[in-house]
Amino acid sequence: xxxxxxxxxxxxxxxxxxxxxxxxxxxxxxxxxxxx
Numbered sequence: 709x710x711x712x713x714x715x716x717x718x719x720x721x722x723x724x725x726x727x728x729x730x731x732x733x734x735x736x737x738x739x740x741x742x743x744x
Contacts, residue, residue: 713740 735742
């Protein structure tokens, strides 16, 4: 079954991405799929 992420978690990841973190780095750090 797919993992569900709450709105707050997703918004935090988006903010980090906008601040310059790469998607690959965020995926590794938070254990989420790169394509998520």
